Amino acid sequence: xxxxxxxxxxxxxxxxxxxxxxxxxxxxxxxxxxxxxxxxxxxxxxxxxxxxxxxxxxxxxxxxxxxxxxxxxxxxxxxxxxxxxxxxxxxxxxxxxxxxxxxxxxxxxxxxxx
Amino acid sequence: xxxxxxxxxxxxxxxxxxxxxxxxxxxxxxxxxxxxxxxxxxxxxxxxxxxxxxxxxxxxxxxxxxxxxxxxxxxxxxxxxxxxxxxxxxxxxxxxxxxxxxxxxxxxxxxxxxxxxx
Numbered sequence: 001x002x003x004x005x006x007x008x009x010x011x012x013x014x015x016x017x018x019x020x021x022x023x024x025x026x027x028x029x030x031x032x033x034x035x036x037x038x039x040x041x042x043x044x045x046x047x048x049x050x051x052x053x054x055x056x057x058x059x060x061x062x063x064x065x066x067x068x069x070x071x072x073x074x075x076x077x078x079x080x081x082x083x084x085x086x087x088x089x090x091x092x093x094x095x096x097x098x099x100x101x102x103x104x105x106x107x108x109x110x111x112x113x114x
Numbered sequence: 115x116x117x118x119x120x121x122x123x124x125x126x127x128x129x130x131x132x133x134x135x136x137x138x139x140x141x142x143x144x145x146x147x148x149x150x151x152x153x154x155x156x157x158x159x160x161x162x163x164x165x166x167x168x169x170x171x172x173x174x175x176x177x178x179x180x181x182x183x184x185x186x187x188x189x190x191x192x193x194x195x196x197x198x199x200x201x202x203x204x205x206x207x208x209x210x211x212x213x214x215x216x217x218x219x220x221x222x223x224x225x226x227x228x229x230x231x232x
Binding site for chain 2: 099
């Protein structure tokens, strides 16, 4: 079975500051990794994904994430946040072979203060 | 493509009533998922289908919940009878499905149905 732990339930930062949202996962098999964003009263939208290759992946809205296999981590970063980045962010994993289901972390609420 | 379409967007019902949530996946996708989101439990997978067949329903909370996928373009999640603790946002998602490693691996989510049981 797979599990995902997002280490911070809430992260407040000031506008234009850098931010890192932490994600660790556990799995006995190889997985794909994802970050989704949920804006208020909206569905989930894919930010970025790691399938293979370069461990640094870039996504939409200036976000990037780094896959670290030895630490089983997939932390999300942005060098300078904007008010519009206020949202909930979910890390997720999915087995490469077999079951298609996404297993999500509990989410991190990112609040940007002016 | 219009994306994953869920209806209704909001549903308020009285305890004991039957509730049916509907989902139209993206055309060509052959995996469909139902998730429930609450403050306490986050995003929980209730059930998922592959090629219209239920593959894993271990997340369905109890017998009051049932899900069907009669064809590739439609799925329902039914709660009968509904209870206040079923109040949540229910999401449907679809993905292109299994196969060799594909770049299209993510799930695409609908806007959700916010269910309130009073």
